[in-house]
Amino acid sequence: xxxxGRTAPGAPATLWDRTRQLASQEILxxxxxxxxxxxxxxxxxxxxxxxxxxSQRTLFRYFGTKEDLLGGDxxxxxxxxxxxxxxxxxxxxxxxxxxxGVAAVLALHDSREQALERFRLLHNTASLxxxxxxKRLRFQEDLLPLVEARMGAAVGSADPRARAVVATAFACxxxxxxxxVDNDGKGDILDLYDExxxxxRG
Numbered sequence: 367x368x369x370x371g372r373t374a375p376g377a378p379a380t381l382w383d384r385t386r387q388l389a390s391q392e393i394l395x396x397x398x399x400x401x402x403x404x405x406x407x408x409x410x411x412x413x414x415x416x417x418x419x420x421s422q423r424t425l426f427r428y429f430g431t432k433e434d435l436l437g438g439d440x441x442x443x444x445x446x447x448x449x450x451x452x453x454x455x456x457x458x459x460x461x462x463x464x465x466x467g468v469a470a471v472l473a474l475h476d477s478r479e480q481a482l483e484r485f486r487l488l489h490n491t492a493s494l495x496x497x498x499x500x501k502r503l504r505f506q507e508d509l510l511p512l513v514e515a516r517m518g519a520a521v522g523s524a525d526p527r528a529r530a531v532v533a534t535a536f537a538c539x540x541x542x543x544x545x546x547v548d549n550d551g552k553g554d555i556l557d558l559y560d561e562x563x564x565x566x567r568g
Contacts, residue, residue, distance in 0.1 A: 397435035482551040538562035
């Protein structure tokens with residue numbers, strides 16, 4: 367049975383959907399502005415809600431945690447990454463599949479400017495950095511079966527090569543985004559990712 371308020375897959379977005387999307391975007395933009403102006407830890411949920419013109423209860427209906435206000439649902443990040451890698455052709459190599467996943471995740475950012483501010487906050491805020499590292503380990507575990515399969519290893523075999531490959535891809539993404547922030551957003555993160563990966567692979 368179709369739930370009220372939900373749009374069936376493939377159906378046109380309803381007015382409710384569009385209104386919700388606009389409200390969500392307004393909250394995200396407000397939060398990013400305040401985080402940038404006064405710091406992530408110094409900004410409160412109450413202040414974001416007040417500036418966005420919504421109640422705190424409404425804000426938490428859109429975003430489950432304060433971390434989600436930096437760039438949306440982190441679960442979506444992991445889902446897009448996993449789905450994209452899983453959808454790559456069987457003949458695609460493991461590094462090619464991982465690169466496609468990285469590109470898909472980077473494309474989630476609304477604009478170059480917002481991506482730069484988000485990465486800057488992530489790398490310069492200890493509490494956000496710690497949270498990202500924890501999530502990264504979970505994402506790596508989720509990707510492990512896909513990488514094992516592409517490497518010809520038995521899924522669940524605890525093959526250290528597969529873990530090394532996944533960890534390397536994430537380390538290169540971290541290094542690329544940090545370099546991009548240090549260069550004030552000059553260049554392309556994906557190009558920097560390729561450079562990092564080439565350096566590691568020799």
